[in-house]
Amino acid sequence: MSPFDDRPAWTDAIDNPYLHGLHAPTVRETKALDLPVEGELPEGLYGAYVRNGPNAVHAPNNLYHWFDGDGMVHGLYFRDGRVEYRSRFVQTQGLADETEAGRSIWPGVMGPFDFDLPRHFMKDTANTDVILHGDRLLALWYLCGAPYDLDPRTLETRGVADFGGRWSSTVSAHPKVDERTGELVFFTLSDFEPPYMHYGVVGADGVLAHTIPIDLPGARAPHDITLTERFSIVHDFPLFHDPAVLREHGYRVARFYRDLPSRFGVLPRRGGTDDVRWFEFEAGYVLHMVNAWEEGDWIVMDGCFQPDPTIRRRPEEGELASMLGYLRIRAHLHRWEMNLATGETRERPLDDLNVEFCLPDTRRYGQKTRYSWHQHIPVDSYTVEFHALVKYDHSDGSCVRFDYEPGWIASESPFAPHIGATDEDDGWIVTIATHRDTGASEGWVFEAQEIERGPIARIPLPTRVPSGFHAKWLPGERLWNGAV
Ligand SMILES: [Fe+2]
Numbered sequence: 001m002s003p004f005d006d007r008p009a010w011t012d013a014i015d016n017p018y019l020h021g022l023h024a025p026t027v028r029e030t031k032a033l034d035l036p037v038e039g040e041l042p043e044g045l046y047g048a049y050v051r052n053g054p055n056a057v058h059a060p061n062n063l064y065h066w067f068d069g070d071g072m073v074h075g076l077y078f079r080d081g082r083v084e085y086r087s088r089f090v091q092t093q094g095l096a097d098e099t100e101a102g103r104s105i106w107p108g109v110m111g112p113f114d115f116d117l118p119r120h121f122m123k124d125t126a127n128t129d130v131i132l133h134g135d136r137l138l139a140l141w142y143l144c145g146a147p148y149d150l151d152p153r154t155l156e157t158r159g160v161a162d163f164g165g166r167w168s169s170t171v172s173a174h175p176k177v178d179e180r181t182g183e184l185v186f187f188t189l190s191d192f193e194p195p196y197m198h199y200g201v202v203g204a205d206g207v208l209a210h211t212i213p214i215d216l217p218g219a220r221a222p223h224d225i226t227l228t229e230r231f232s233i234v235h236d237f238p239l240f241h242d243p244a245v246l247r248e249h250g251y252r253v254a255r256f257y258r259d260l261p262s263r264f265g266v267l268p269r270r271g272g273t274d275d276v277r278w279f280e281f282e283a284g285y286v287l288h289m290v291n292a293w294e295e296g297d298w299i300v301m302d303g304c305f306q307p308d309p310t311i312r313r314r315p316e317e318g319e320l321a322s323m324l325g326y327l328r329i330r331a332h333l334h335r336w337e338m339n340l341a342t343g344e345t346r347e348r349p350l351d352d353l354n355v356e357f358c359l360p361d362t363r364r365y366g367q368k369t370r371y372s373w374h375q376h377i378p379v380d381s382y383t384v385e386f387h388a389l390v391k392y393d394h395s396d397g398s399c400v401r402f403d404y405e406p407g408w409i410a411s412e413s414p415f416a417p418h419i420g421a422t423d424e425d426d427g428w429i430v431t432i433a434t435h436r437d438t439g440a441s442e443g444w445v446f447e448a449q450e451i452e453r454g455p456i457a458r459i460p461l462p463t464r465v466p467s468g469f470h471a472k473w474l475p476g477e478r479l480w481n482g483a484v
Pocket residue numbers: 128173174223287288470
């Protein structure tokens with residue numbers, strides 16, 4: 001038995017690196033109790049690491065892209081000195097329809113799209129993000145999809161969240177929860193006509209409390225949204241497609257407009273369309289922000305900036321060049337500052353290392369944070385691979401790192417707080433890593449204050465965990481002490 005035996009047989013016939021090796025999809029759902037641990041599990045580690053990612057069940061009917069695989073959430077549950085692992089597909093409506101048909105129905109993000117298909121013109125896989133809001137673990141998709149509601153303890157899909165019967169549209173990946181108020185702030189995009197963005201707030205009770213259209217000059221593709229104690233910040237970057245080309249040809253062809261600014265729109269959390277105040281910065285693109293906060297009249301926002309998001313195709317890669325190009329990231333830690341009293345702006349790089357998939361202590365979204373943990377991606381990577389864990393100190397842009405052993409590739413790595421701690425980085429970093437050649441997978445736990453020591457505990461998993469997208473830490477007191 002090889003750990004790769006659980007991949008769908010049809011992958012053998014398709015020459016696409018996101019269907020093989022580290023990225024080979026699995027069709028096996030797994031539940032494993034009381035896993036062995038190498039090293040020492042910290043006594044205070046109480047909660048769950050959950051990570052979403054793509055696992056294509058059916059052979060694609062167009063050029064496969066990493067964003068097309070059906071969503072599967074992997075969870076490592078830490079309680080009473082024991083670890084459990086479970087993985088489950090997000091049971092999307094699309095996966096159910098395709099399973100009944102025995103084949104792919106929807107095309108993936110590379111197009112051409114089919115505007116006659118029900119619900120959406122391309123595959124909506126819920127494979128990108130996971131976020132805990134109240135009693136829901138929301139599984140969300142990159143290009144705005146149906147928000148799937150999972151049980152955070154079992155990862156079972158409970159249905160599509162409608163926020164108290166008040167929302168029947170899509171939600172982007174990366175909504176933010178303000179842990180002080182329990183509110184969830186989100187946006188969604190429209191491809192063809194104004195308004196090209198809607199912004200919304202879901203109350204702590206899970207009911208939609210506020211929604212407004214945002215005036216954008218055209219179809220846009222921001223990926224993240226940020227919040228401070230009082231404000232929300234929506235993003236508008238000069239990397240976008242032409243709706244007419246999309247409608248006429250069925251392809252989303254993105255172009256980078258170097259002469260247009262990057263813009264951030266600041267509005268009070270429950271503000272109106274006319275309250276949005278735009279600030280302009282250097283052209284570029286940002287997939288993920290670390291955090292934003294207020295300092296007097298200033299809003300400070302740190303994130304992973306791509307000054308040149310031009311798609312990096314290599315002609316020698318032939319048909320795959322476009323798909324591979326869309327995934328190549330050149331991003332550094334950057335700071336943007338906006339003065340609400342004077343309108344003044346400032347921006348500067350905090351470092352130059354190629355990093356992405358960044359997380360602070362997510363309980364502190366909207367409050368000033370000093371630390372964040374990122375993944376380093378080698379600039380010459382053929383596919384997206386995370387080769388090192390990097391811890392940033394945002395007070396001076398300095399970082400420490402731990403380079404994974406050769407062949408091992410980790411996942412996005414959230415911070416698990418030590419309950420009762422006073423230091424911001426008193427806790428652990430948890431991740432799942434997979435060896436690209438052997439297919440072995442392990443859970444890893446680092447001391448957040450000393451990541452450079454490497455994992456203090458390694459948990460060999462009974463099955464291969466393919467590469468994936470976003471991860472979060474779910475605090476044990478929310479999972480098991482009655483709060484959920
Ligand atoms: Fe993302």
